[in-house]
Amino acid sequence: MSDPVDAAPRHGLSLEEQLCFSLYSASRLVTAAYRPILEELGLTYPQYVTMLVLWERAPVSMKALGEALGLDYGTVTPLVKRLETAGLVQRRRRTDDERAVDVTLTEPGHRLRERSLTVPDRIGAAMGLEDEDFASLKRGLDLLAVNVEDHLR
Amino acid sequence: MSDPVDAAPRHGLSLEEQLCFSLYSASRLVTAAYRPILEELGLTYPQYVTMLVLWERAPVSMKALGEALGLDYGTVTPLVKRLETAGLVQRRRRTDDERAVDVTLTEPGHRLRERSLTVPDRIGAAMGLEDEDFASLKRGLDLLAVNVEDHLR
DNA sequence: TACAGGTAAATTGTGCACAAGGGACTTGCG
DNA sequence: CGCAAGTCCCTTGTGCACAATTTACCTGTA
Numbered sequence: 001m002s003d004p005v006d007a008a009p010r011h012g013l014s015l016e017e018q019l020c021f022s023l024y025s026a027s028r029l030v031t032a033a034y035r036p037i038l039e040e041l042g043l044t045y046p047q048y049v050t051m052l053v054l055w056e057r058a059p060v061s062m063k064a065l066g067e068a069l070g071l072d073y074g075t076v077t078p079l080v081k082r083l084e085t086a087g088l089v090q091r092r093r094r095t096d097d098e099r100a101v102d103v104t105l106t107e108p109g110h111r112l113r114e115r116s117l118t119v120p121d122r123i124g125a126a127m128g129l130e131d132e133d134f135a136s137l138k139r140g141l142d143l144l145a146v147n148v149e150d151h152l153r
Numbered sequence: 154m155s156d157p158v159d160a161a162p163r164h165g166l167s168l169e170e171q172l173c174f175s176l177y178s179a180s181r182l183v184t185a186a187y188r189p190i191l192e193e194l195g196l197t198y199p200q201y202v203t204m205l206v207l208w209e210r211a212p213v214s215m216k217a218l219g220e221a222l223g224l225d226y227g228t229v230t231p232l233v234k235r236l237e238t239a240g241l242v243q244r245r246r247r248t249d250d251e252r253a254v255d256v257t258l259t260e261p262g263h264r265l266r267e268r269s270l271t272v273p274d275r276i277g278a279a280m281g282l283e284d285e286d287f288a289s290l291k292r293g294l295d296l297l298a299v300n301v302e303d304h305l306r
Numbered sequence: 307t308a309c310a311g312g313t314a315a316a317t318t319g320t321g322c323a324c325a326a327g328g329g330a331c332t333t334g335c336g
Numbered sequence: 337c338g339c340a341a342g343t344c345c346c347t348t349g350t351g352c353a354c355a356a357t358t359t360a361c362c363t364g365t366a
Contacts, residue, residue, distance in 0.1 A: 013205055023294055025298055030301060045322095073346065099331045099345065126304040188324090
């Protein structure tokens with residue numbers, strides 16, 4: 001039969017069988033499910049997760065914000081500037097290290113948190129997963145993330 | 154104790170506990186893992202999945218292509234035009250219905266398939282999942298996609 | 307035949323996402 | 337101290353992703 005060296009690939013080129021495509025599609029669908037809900041708050045999905053970080057740990061430097069979100073400055077800088085234009089955050093150069101910029105919440109930024117408390121449950125309803133499937137899916141995704149991050153050095 | 158009506162939300166606002174963020178991060182990480190591999194082929198990830206559809210079913214109308222990928226014309230039109238500029242596909246208005254545009258593969262487009270055969274296994278190595286975890290994760294994502302799609306009508 | 311309603315694509319505008327390059331600041335080392 | 341190396345951030349350019357609008361075409365119906 002076939003030599004292991006030139007055996008058929010374990011995975012084929014069919015779109016349907018690719019995990020990556022399920023991931024790519026599901027991610028965009030979930031973002032789409034967030035869109036009408038976050039529109040009530042005047043946020044996009046990346047802006048929402050940025051606010052999540054700030055509600056937990058503000059003030060946060062641009063660097064720490066990018067690391068928490070896994071995004072680089074080229075993405076975070078304009079994103080935070082839009083949040084600042086919307087009046088939710090303020091950017092302030094740190095005095096003890098003038099390279100660093102701290103992002104802080106304004107009063108409207110703090111108040112928006114209360115209006116966001118129902119968002120996770122509303123999204124949970126849209127996803128419609130049992131607690132067990134939910135947890136297992138999250139574990140799988142986090143394991144995948146760790147593996148891929150390792151692989152990218 | 155607390156009335157069920159104003160009970161605490163099942164899900165909180167903490168970034169770490171959100172499935173959506175694991176999904177969003179994992180999706181971007183996997184795309185990042187594809188980037189150096191697809192660069193050898195001169196493709197981006199969305200261009201690659203587009204080629205997957207074409208390798209399976211070309212010629213395909215723009216509408217069918219968008220439906221297969223879950224993308225609208227505003228994304229697919231420029232994407233396919235870039236593939237055309239790269240010489241991999243051709244766009245041809247259908248003669249029996251001049252509203253429709255068929256996308257066909259050129260000779261270089263067909264040949265690129267051979268060079269892509271190892272891509273799925275290389276990505277599989279980067280993801281580093283056992284067959285069982287791989288399948289379970291894909292099932293979870295596909296279930297999630299179905300649920301969210303239903304929820305979006 | 308005329309035309310109303312529907313369909314297929316393209317265009318425009320906004321907002322990510324990331325690579326590459328550059329500027330201001332700080333730190334370590336002779 | 338002086339300065340090379342490193343850090344933090346911003347800018348520019350390319351390519352998605354999607355909403356909203358527009359254009360061209362087709363089809364059913366009177």
